[in-house]
Amino acid sequence: MNYDCLIIGGGLAALTCGIKCAGSGLRTGIISGGMSALHFSSGSIDLYGYEDDRTIVYQPFEKIEKIISQNPLHPYARCGMAIIQEAMRFFKNEASCGGLELYHNEESNHFHVSTLGTIKPTYFSQRSVFNEDIKEAFRQRPKIALLSFAGFRDFFPKLAAANLQKSSLFRHLEIITGEVILPMYSKTARNPHEFRSIDIARIFDSERYITNIAEQIKKASQGAVFAGMPAFIGITNYNKIYRRLRELTGIFVYEIPTLPPSILGMRIDDALKRRFAELGGEFIAGDRIVGGEIIDGSLDHVHTENHGTTRLRARSYVLATGSFFSGGLTSGFNILRESVFNLKLFCQQERNTWYSPRFLSTGGHPFLAFGVETDDNLHPFTQDGKTVENLFCAGAVLGHYRPIVEGCGGGVAVSTGYAAAKKIIDACRTSSQ
Amino acid sequence: MIKLENISFDYCIKCTVCTIYCPVARATHLFPGPKQSGPDTERLRIKNPELVDESLKYCSNCKRCEIACPSNVKIADLIQDAKWRYLKKKFRFRDYFMSHTDLVGSIATKVSALINFFMSLSIVRFFMEMFLRIPMRRVFPKYNSRTFQSWFRGIKKSQSSFSKKAVYFHGCYVNYNNSSLGKDMVRVLNAMGIGIEVPDEKCCGVPLIANGYLKKARKNAAFNISSLQTILSDDTTIISTSSSCSFALKYEYAHLLGMDNTKIFNRVEYITKYLYNRFQEGMAPKMKPVNLRAAYHAPCHLERMGGVIYTIDLLKKIPGLDLVILHSECCGIAGTYGFKKEYYDISQKIGQELFRSIERAEAEIVITDCETCKMQIEMNTPYEVIHPVSLLAKALDQ
Known part of the structure; x- marks a missing residue:
């Protein structure tokens, strides 16, 4: 099989890159081994959230500007400010074409609420988490209700409320808690331990129970302006259901991301995959690259678990396999490696230097900054230090940034995915001229 | 004793992604989903086979869980294996007759006219539903007169x-x-x-x-x-x-x-x-335009094998074919699964999304690689379903 661009990995960076490439008329394939980390994400895209001392960054672009000048190895510095801004506009637009509207607070960050009731700075959110109306309503110091579904074990309104009230934004607001009973709950009660957000979300992909639930929400909220609930408003029919709920209740139903599988994250996954397919991209699911051959500083072909000896070839390749969690990086007892091509890593090899003694250390863990070392064009190096000219790296597989401490995982994925795509498109244009 | 060779379920991180993409779990609450039926309960079963849960029989073995799994666990294999290793087997004539395709096929082709006629009679099908639990509404494939x-x-x-x-x-x-x-x-x-x-x-x-x-x-x-x-x-x-x-x-x-x-x-x-x-080697036959608008449905097992890209590539090479690639969904029949009364409704419910997308595609014909997908789609939509190779044969310039 011959592609212009073959992307290894199927998450946020890969899909952003794939959409850009396919949209520019390149024959683009994405090979994804299992569903991506978007299924475990908050569904908001963080650009830059925290200073090193954990104070909140309100102006992410200003902060990124500083990072670019201070740390030239940071993936943001490899992209450059203009590309990052372009990538954000592109991403918002493409998600919208895939059926998912994203909202941002102009150039500033806004906050979203986590399952435990902590607040997190972020850049893009979905309609049920942030938009101009929500911003305006929140200014009026509204009453807030936190509601859960009876029998749902992944969200505890009282715990979330107690935590919310610790934050200065919510300290003086009235927060009440309550419960909503699903009309068909008795049917699912057989497997309460399997009662996940997805089971609820599926119910709300249709409009069947919506009036009943709307009434219950209204009643349980006792006059509150916001009803914070575990994300449940379906996946494929989200926009319509959200609008209907708003009409029926008059309340802002605010979605809180829950434990995996995350409905909000899956919506992004769904919208991007839809868009990628629409642009003619080929998504190869459930397969894994087992190796490839690098000849004279250029990746010649790759082969996969399913295709055996058949070689997949492309003019350019993108490695977007993610970090340790997604399997892009693996660790042994005293060894760290990049899983597919054994590329050169930025890391420390001695095990006792990988982590901080405290699990929730403010400085984070050193291993989270480990990843593939690249040049300014996102090209990686082989173990003997040679660059691989037609291979680009994007997303969490990259080193030199700390996604959790800095609150920038999503932004780096989108920016580097987009930056890689731009370089590939340029390379294809010059080579075909 | 725990068999150490079979611990792939240990890689399961309990993320539940497989259950999201399980067509059976989506269609019925009777199936708790691949995570629970596979890796979750396997650790109980290997300690005590008595702990097996009957609900795993609802798995249709479509393998979509394995495609979705981020941790590379062979979930469907685990379930299939457990189904027959731990569940009590009851002899059912129906299951014997549906699974021994060689035996039944070799007899049926000899008397195909008779068999095809009998199978078209409602009274025969009524008794088949009563005694064999094969739903009347399920359309059976015809037998050839010659193998x-x-x-x-x-x-x-x-x-x-x-x-x-x-x-x-x-x-x-x-x-x-x-x-x-x-x-x-x-x-x-x-x-x-x-x-x-x-x-x-x-x-x-x-x-x-x-x-x-x-x-x-x-x-x-x-x-x-x-x-x-x-x-x-x-x-x-x-x-x-x-x-x-x-x-x-x-x-x-x-x-x-x-x-x-x-x-x-x-x-x-x-x-x-x-x-x-x-x-690729330049051996493509001479083809003439087929002038058809067709919708392509990718069967689950082909998707699991990673074979879909080749079929699509082949179809794209047939001149005059206006191809609509349907969003990947299970058709629901899953081999003999949809032929059984206890699973018939589930099988039909699973397929609804696919049937609707076929309607929306406004095609003249449906293409798929799998024989039972063909049966299911032909029964539930007004379209003829053909194999990519048969379409290629139609395009041959001879």
Whole structure:
């Protein structure tokens, strides 16, 4: 099989890159081994959230500007400010074409609420988490209700409320808690331990129970302006259901991301995959690259678990396999490696230097900054230090940034995915001229 | 004692992604989903087989969980294995008759006119539903009056003139129900200058595995492996026009039945991948425009094998074909699953999304690689469903 661009990995960076490439008329394939980390994400895209001392960054672009000048190895510095801004506009637009509207607070960050009731700075959110109306309503110091579904074990309104009230934004607001009973709950009660957000979300992909639930929400909220609930408003029919709920209740139903599988994250996954397919991209699911051959500083072909000896070839390749969690990086007892091509890593090899003694250390863990070392064009190096000219790296597989401490995982994925795509498109244009 | 060779479920991180993409769990609450039926309860079952839960029988073995799993756990294999290792087996005539396709097929083709007539009578179907629990509404495939093998014996001589050869594992469906697909396949390869050899073969074992006849499945597998191993030279490809047969020969023999198929593993290829490679070598036959708008449905097992890209690539090479690629959904029939009364409604419910998307595609015809997907789609939509190879045969410029 011959592609212009073959992307290894199927998450946020890969899909952003794939959409850009396919949209520019390149024959683009994405090979994804299992569903991506978007299924475990908050569904908001963080650009830059925290200073090193954990104070909140309100102006992410200003902060990124500083990072670019201070740390030239940071993936943001490899992209450059203009590309990052372009990538954000592109991403918002493409998600919208895939059926998912994203909202941002102009150039500033806004906050979203986590399952435990902590607040997190972020850049893009979905309609049920942030938009101009929500911003305006929140200014009026509204009453807030936190509601859960009876029998749902992944969200505890009282715990979330107690935590919310610790934050200065919510300290003086009235927060009440309550419960909503699903009309068909008795049917699912057989497997309460399997009662996940997805089971609820599926119910709300249709409009069947919506009036009943709307009434219950209204009643349980006792006059509150916001009803914070575990994300449940379906996946494929989200926009319509959200609008209907708003009409029926008059309340802002605010979605809180829950434990995996995350409905909000899956919506992004769904919208991007839809868009990628629409642009003619080929998504190869459930397969894994087992190796490839690098000849004279250029990746010649790759082969996969399913295709055996058949070689997949492309003019350019993108490695977007993610970090340790997604399997892009693996660790042994005293060894760290990049899983597919054994590329050169930025890391420390001695095990006792990988982590901080405290699990929730403010400085984070050193291993989270480990990843593939690249040049300014996102090209990686082989173990003997040679660059691989037609291979680009994007997303969490990259080193030199700390996604959790800095609150920038999503932004780096989108920016580097987009930056890689731009370089590939340029390379294809010059080579075909 | 815990068997250390079978602990792939230990890689499960309990993320529940498989359950999201399980078509059965979406259709019914009776199935707790692949995570619970597979890796979760496997750790209980290996300690105490009494802890097996009956609900795992609802798994249709479509393998979508394995495609979705981020941790590479062979979930569907775990469930299939547990189904027959731990659940009490009850003899059911229906299951015997539906899974022993060779036995039933060889008799049915001899009296095909009679069988096809009887199966079209509502009264017969009424009794079949009553006594055999085979739902009346399910449309059965017709039987041929002559098997593919017997047809092939008649033309066998003509194949010796080709210097390049391929071995064709035709499977039961082509042999007993749809020999025209086999004939199309011979026509296409002959037009490309490739001769066909048909080995002695038995049912690949897919329906046997699905109905708990593992011993018989192993026997068939051993027969097929040795027969395919000895026919022609080592570098001749063994092709199959059934996505599920090729999946069994390549993967289920080793993973589920524990057979050693290494000698044939690299030789077995699903037909579209084989054609793709020959087309790459410049062996594409001359084609004329088909002038058709068609919707393509990718069968679950082909998707699991990663074969969909080859079929799509092949279809794109057929001139005059306006192709709509349907969003990947399970059709619900899952082999013999949808033929059973207890699963019939689930099977129909699973397919609804696909049937709707076929309607929306506004195509004249539906293309799919799998024989049972074809049965399910033809029964539930007004469209004719054909195999990519049959479409290619139509396009041949002869």
